[in-house]
Amino acid sequence: MATETRSSTPVGKRPAGVATTPAWRRFARGFLYRREASVLLVLLGLAVYFRFTSPVFLDRANLVNIAQATAPGAIVAVGIVLLLVSGEIDLSVGMVFALAPFLMHYAADFYGVPPIPAILLSLVISALIGLGNGLIVCLLKVPSFVATLGTFYVLQGVVLTTSNAYPAEIPPSMEGRIRSWLGAGDWAELAWCLLIVAVFHVVLTRMRWGIYTVSVGGNLLGATESGIRVNRIKIGNFMIASVLGASAGIMEAFRVHTIDPNLGGGTGVTFTAISAAVIGGTALAGGSGTIIGALLGAAVLAVLQNGFNLIGISANPFFLILGTAILISMIANQYLARLRRAGGT
């Protein structure tokens, strides 16, 4: 990956001028060339701004709010980044997010499955939904945008039909420790989120799966010719995205303490995740993306919404800002990419 190779010492001849630049300036330049840098700066800028406009912004309770608003979007965004990098997308993940807690509830309350197996069962079924998406895209050659749009509505139908569009309660067997460890605890969601981000950051940048994902999205034909099993990579990423969506949904249900057919607001969480990925510096064209960037992107969105609430601005212009932020970050991305290409060596 570009970011990774740039962070280590360049090999070979260096232009004479570079050796004489002070270390801090080289560091600053290296930092700015990292895709995550601009998002981090925006995040810090927002934090500073809201700290000075609202005295409670940095209070523990508010930080918990921000953490809980960041985590689900970021977890879903991790899967979205993997898919975007491999040149695909999953719109249905937001509905897996809503369906997974119901699957868990049906298993536990209607079939008497113990808590942990019920959760695992729900994740397995979600993985199968991802498998279905992957097979439709890779074997039946339906573009993922359309295929997962179809899955989205199918799953929405399943959620609404099986639940009669009524919320359900968290299975009693899961109250207490399970619920608080898996979502309801103040920092539980964020802790899981950071763990997932760390693991998949390593997967994307330091493991075969990651560079094959980049290869599949960057040069599908070339990857095939190199002997990479491209369908396996893509289908695998669809499954990862689905399972992550399901995990985030279950945690969110535990946190809000109800299993709601409208959990995640339908397309809401999908779009939040895509926005986080895009703001974080992942290109929709495939071949490049960053998971840490997506986490930062999700945090930016959460801080924005939270800060608006605190300083008493109506939530309505939030979308105006969200939309503008996406446009600006995409335009900046194009510009920065050109800059990186010109000055990276």
Add this chain to the structure above:
Amino acid sequence: MSQPLPEPTRESLSEPVFRADNLAKSFGAVVALSDVSLRLGRGEVLGLIGDNGAGKSTLVKILCGFHKPDAGTISLQGEEVSLRSVEHARSLGIDIVYQDLALVNELSVFHNMFLNREPVRWRLLQNRQMRRLARQHLESLGITTISDVGVEVAKLSGGQRQAIAVARAVYSDAKVLLLDEPLAAMGAKEGALILDLIQDLRATGDVSMIVIAHNYAQILEVCDRINVLQHGRITLDKPVAETSIEELTDLMVTEYRNARRELGA
């Protein structure tokens, strides 16, 4: 590039490292190859030339294991082999450098060099090791224009990219290397880089190469022998010393003349 090429020795030609006999392939009613036989001596560079539509791509795809021939056999070091897939062919030492280059722009040079055979430890990529090996390997092939193997392939020129693709194939211990249009869409300077590389590889004697091209004038000087493919058949097979650009041009132009006559008729 200035040194004269040594004549291929008798032995090398009498004992081909790679040969194809009576290959035929049709796609529906379209006959792509009707009866193609060729042989490649040890350490030899064979130029395979032919116009667009002569069946070059089909032939190459059969030789690298992508297509199965309808009829005919392929032998490697005297033993008949049935190539099941590109990967299978590669495991036998037959590798191909594609015209469209199987390089991933978004990955670094060394990740590309090791694509699909990355060294891993505890499932983590050994980037430092790859970096070092890639640099050593490029140096050993005399590829000096790439100073930083950590750079993204997207930043390299066409010639550099082709050089990396060739280097990658050589690194995987290819005994028979198929180069599909290695000079396509390349300027003179870039092309010279590749021709030099082919010549250097030839000098090592470890690799036998088939260079596929439709512009024969460029590759003539690095080849030992030339085969011309026309209408799914080999219509000429001569050592470079015994043929000339004029003869090849004549052969190719005649085809155009015939084609025009047919159109007129």
